Amino acid sequence: PSPQLPGDTIAAIATAVAAGAGSVAIVRLSGPAAETIGRRLFLAPGAQPWESHRVLYGHVVDPADGRRVDEALLLLMRAPRSFTREDVVELHCHGGLVAVRGVLELVLAAGARLAGPGEFSQRAFLNGRLDLTRAEAIAEMIAARSRRAAELAMAGIDGGLQRRIAGLRERLLDQLAELEARVDFEEDLPRLDGAAVRTELEVVRGELERLVAESRQGELLREGLRVAIVGRPNVGKSSLLNLLSRRERAIVTDLPGTTRDLLESDLVLDGVPLTLLDTAGIRPTDDRVEQLGIERSRQALAGADAVLLLFDLLAGWTAADQELRALVPEGVPLLLVGNKCDALPEGAAAAGVPSAPPEAPLVRISALTGAGRNDLVAALLGQCGASELQGLQVALNGRQRELAAAAATSLERCLEAADQGLPWDFWTIDLRGAIAGLGAITGEEVSEAVLERIFSRFCIGK
Ligand code: GDP
Ligand code: ZN
Structure with missing residues (x-):
């Protein structure tokens, strides 16, 4: 059963609002009363026609006293040719804080209700304008921190993920139809080729598992390394x-262990968002363990997607460096970075530097002069598999990944039933489960409670 379609008119400021910022601010209305409210509050001089998808110029006026609240443009988009497929009115006001809030207050006083987070997108979804993966991709676009994250979101908005998932679901539905027909009318139908069904389920399961594996890369792009x-x-x-x-x-100082400060820095390297964590704040102490900042290093290492182990080329590779190396958890991409190459005499080799094993390449840099910076960035992104991100077309988010993984598991059980030669109806239970899971990804089969949860994470006005 599809959830109740809302009949009221909602409104919100759709743009970021701050005093002194943003040259344009948009108040957006959606619902049956959007045009009526627009006509009541907006004064368009001359003979400007109220036509759909036309821009009107004029003023937002307080109907109580005729006071002009802001100079604005009004854009009317009548149903169904709008984002929500309802009547939509956008008032493009001057940016900043005060005028746009005044406009919103008038709109609310005229009968609109303040929209909740993601409520416009939710209506777009309920009215069939978007599937769930597209709606989520819009939220990801807004949250994107880097060019490649935005490209991935754009692919989602275009329906790349929806088509992949819907295609797999179709294939499962075809198989389910065949199996169910056999459950009911085994005698009347030609014998079902169990091997062919099995192959088809195998293929879909493989595709799902690949999507789940690739989602890790998408997560790196969305959340940053x-x-x-x-x-x-x-x-x-x-x-x-x-x-x-x-x-x-x-804050850089010449005294060992006196960096106070910093700890984190967000940046974008080659289109990939990163958060760099320094293990600063180490106090000079006689206790060697503390001097190494073992505890702090452990913390930084615990949540790291990759590790840069920096050492001083002048000092060479020391026992202390080796101790830190041992702290790096197995499987975390590691780069050994020899620093201060500018201070090393031409042609001189650093003492004791380990021959670099393939899992931990060695890069020489100078943080002072910037020498080797590009090599370092390339090696780091390479170590994280970020070069594979370039070709990434679709990527499941956390919610979608859970559903896809569960669907793959259901298919696995289905195949086990097949191997054990169990009757058709044993196959169909898990097959239906997998189909429902894929339907929940695109929103074809999803409860109202789940929808509320998804859209409540969106921003207001979207
Ligand atoms: P940290 O304690 O590991 O954070 O080290 P800092 O960044 O505070 O640097 C310690 C000292 O080493 C400072 O005096 C820096 O100027 C110096 N230093 C850092 N990088 C280089 C480099 O590439 N070459 C040279 N010659 N000195 C460097
Ligand atoms: Zn430091």
Whole structure:
């Protein structure tokens, strides 16, 4: 059963609002009374016609006293040719804080209700304008921190994910129809080729598992890579952070272990968003363990997608560096970074530097001069598999990944039933489960409570 379609008219400020910022602010209305409210509050001089998809110029006026609240443009989009497929009116006001809030207050006083988070998108979904994956991709576009994250969101808005999932669901529905027919009318129908059904389910399961595996890459793009910089005091961690973020953020001093500051910096390298974590704040102490900042390093390492282990080429690779190396958890991409190459005499080799195993390449840089910066960035992104992100077309978010993984598991059970030679109706239980899971991804089969949860994470006015 499809959820009740709302009949009231909602309104919200659709743009970011701050005093002194944004040259344009938009108040958006959607619902049956949108045009009536627009006509009551908007004074368009001359003979400007109220036609759909035409812009009117005029003023927003308080009907109580005729006071002009703002100079504005009005855009009317009659149903169904609008984002929500309802009548939509947008008032394009001057930016800032005061005027646009005044306009919203008038709109609410005229009978609109303040929209909840994501309520416009929810209506668009309920009215069949968007499937759930497209709606979620819009939210991802708004949240995108980098070019590649935005490209991925755009692919989702275009329906790339919806088509993939709907295609797989169709294939399962075809198989279900065949099986169910056999459950009811086994004698009247030609024998079902169990091997063919099995192959088809195998293929769909494989596709789902690939989507689940690839979703990790999409997550990196959406949320950004967390990269920890670890290293002994004074090897140049803060300097490297400064170099990469091209900002004078961290406080660099000549005294070992005296970096106060910083800790985190958000940046975008080659289209990929990163959060760099410095293991700063290490106090000079006689306790060698504390001097190494083991505890702090452990924390930084715990949540890291990749690790830059920085050491001083002049000092060479020391026992302390080796200790830090041992802290890096198995399986976390690691890069060994020899710093201060500018201070190393031409042609001189650093002492004790380990021959780089393939899982931990070695890069030489100078955080001071910037030498080797590009090599470092390329090696880091390469270590994180970020170069594969380029070709990524669709990527499941957390909600979608759970559903896809569960559907793959259901198909797995289905195939087991097949292997055990169980009757058709044993297959259909799990097959239906998988189909329902895929339907929940696109929103064809989804409860109202789940919808509320999804859309409540959207921003107001979207
Ligand atoms: P941290 O304790 O690991 O954060 O190290 P800092 O970034 O605070 O740097 C410690 C000292 O090393 C400072 O005096 C920096 O100027 C110096 N330093 C950092 N990177 C380089 C480099 O690439 N070359 C040279 N010659 N000195 C550097
Ligand atoms: Zn530092």
